[in-house]
Amino acid sequence: VKRAKESGRSEVYQPAAFTIARAQFAMETELRHAVEEKRLRLHYQPICDLASGRITKFEALARWRTQDGREISPTEFIPVAEESGLIVPLGRWAIEEAASTLAGWDRAAGGNSGVRMAVNLSAIQLQRDTVVDVIERTLTAAGLTGDRFTLELTESVMVSDPDRIADTMLALKGLGATLALDDFGTGYSNLAYLQKLPIDILKIDRSFVTGMLADRDKLAIVRAILGLAQALGMRTTAEGVETIELGQTLGALGCNYGQGYVYARPLDAAAAWSMLAERNA
Ligand code: C2E
Ligand code: MG
Numbered sequence: 093v094k095r096a097k098e099s100g101r102s103e104v105y106q107p108a109a110f111t112i113a114r115a116q117f118a119m120e121t122e123l124r125h126a127v128e129e130k131r132l133r134l135h136y137q138p139i140c141d142l143a144s145g146r147i148t149k150f151e152a153l154a155r156w157r158t159q160d161g162r163e164i165s166p167t168e169f170i171p172v173a174e175e176s177g178l179i180v181p182l183g184r185w186a187i188e189e190a191a192s193t194l195a196g197w198d199r200a201a202g203g204n205s206g207v208r209m210a211v212n213l214s215a216i217q218l219q220r221d222t223v224v225d226v227i228e229r230t231l232t233a234a235g236l237t238g239d240r241f242t243l244e245l246t247e248s249v250m251v252s253d254p255d256r257i258a259d260t261m262l263a264l265k266g267l268g269a270t271l272a273l274d275d276f277g278t279g280y281s282n283l284a285y286l287q288k289l290p291i292d293i294l295k296i297d298r299s300f301v302t303g304m305l306a307d308r309d310k311l312a313i314v315r316a317i318l319g320l321a322q323a324l325g326m327r328t329t330a331e332g333v334e335t336i337e338l339g340q341t342l343g344a345l346g347c348n349y350g351q352g353y354v355y356a357r358p359l360d361a362a363a364a365w366s367m368l369a370e371r372n373a
C-alpha cells in the first residue's frame with residue numbers, strides 16, 4: 093500500500109486489485125480440483141473442407157462447469173491454468189481425452205473413421221512439459237497413427253526460445269502430426285518465423301473472417317493471408333465462419349477449410365459423431 097501511494101497510484105485501486113487477486117486464486121483452487129478429479133470435458137467442433145463440404149477434422153475444446161453449475165469459458169480459465177502451471181496436467185488430459193474419443197470413433201466406424209483431431213497446445217506446455225513424449229505415448233496407447241492429430245499453436249510460442257520450439261515442432265512432425273498456427277494475424281508481425289518453422293496450416297483469426305463481407309479492410313487482410321499461405325505452401329483454415337455466403341466466398345478465394353457456427357458449434361462427443369456420420373455419409 094505504501095509503495096502504491098509513493099508511486100502515485102490511486103488508493104481505491106488497492107482493494108480492487110486484492111479482490112481480483114482473491115477471485116483469481118479462488119478460481120485457480122477450484123480449477124485445480126476439477127483437473128485432479130477429471131471434471132473437465134471436451135467438446136468437438138467440425139472443420140469442413142470448403143471444396144467438398146466434408147468434415148475432415150474436429151477441434152477439441154475444453155469445457156468446465158463448476159460444481160455449483162457455472163459454465164466458465166476457456167478464454168477465462170485457460171489463462172489461469174497457464175499462470176498457475178495447471179495447463180500441464182490439463183493439457184495432458186486434453187491430449188488423452190481427444191485421442192480416446194478419436195479411437196472410439198474409429199471403433200464405431202469399424203476401422204479408420206477418416207476424420208482427424210486437432211488439439212490446442214499452450215506455449216507454456218511446450219516450454220515446461222515433455223509434450224512430444226506425452227503425445228507419442230498417448231497415440232500408441234490409443235492405437236492411433238500420428239497423422240490423425242493436428243496440434244494448434246499460437247504465435248506466442250515464439251516468444252521464449254525459438255530454437256527449442258523449432259526442435260519441438262520438428263519432433264511433432266516426426267510423429268506424423270500436422271501443425272497449425274492458431275489465431276493467425278493477431279500475434280507478432282515478425283513473419284520471419286514462418287519460414288523457419290514446419291507449419292502446415294494457418295488458421296485465420298475470426299476477427300478478420302466473421303465481418304469480412306461488409307468490411308473491405310478485413311477482406312484485404314484475409315486475401316493477403318491466403319496469398320501468403322499459398323506462396324509458402326501452407327494450407328488455410330478460416331475461423332468464425334458464421335454464414336453460408338461467407339463459407340462460399342472463402343472457398344472461392346482459395347481457402348481450404350472452414351470452421352464456425354454455420355457448420356456447428358462445439359458439440360459433445362456423441363453429437364459430433366452423429367453429425368460426422370450424417371454429413372459424410
Ligand atoms: P481457439 O483455439 O481459437 O478455438 C476457437 C474458438 O472460437 C472456440 O472458442 C470456438 O467455440 C469459437 N468459435 C468457433 N466458431 C465460431 C464462430 O463461428 N463464431 C464465434 N463467435 N466463435 C466461434 P472456445 O471454445 O471458447 O475456446 C476459446 C479458446 O480457448 C480457444 O481458441 C483456445 O485458444 C483456448 N482453448 C480451449 N480449449 C483449450 C485446450 O484444451 N488447451 C488450450 N491450451 N487452449 C484451449
Ligand atoms: Mg484452436
Ligand code: MG
Pocket residue numbers: 274275295331
Ligand atoms: Mg483459433
Ligand code: MG
Pocket residue numbers: 275297298331
Ligand atoms: Mg481464436
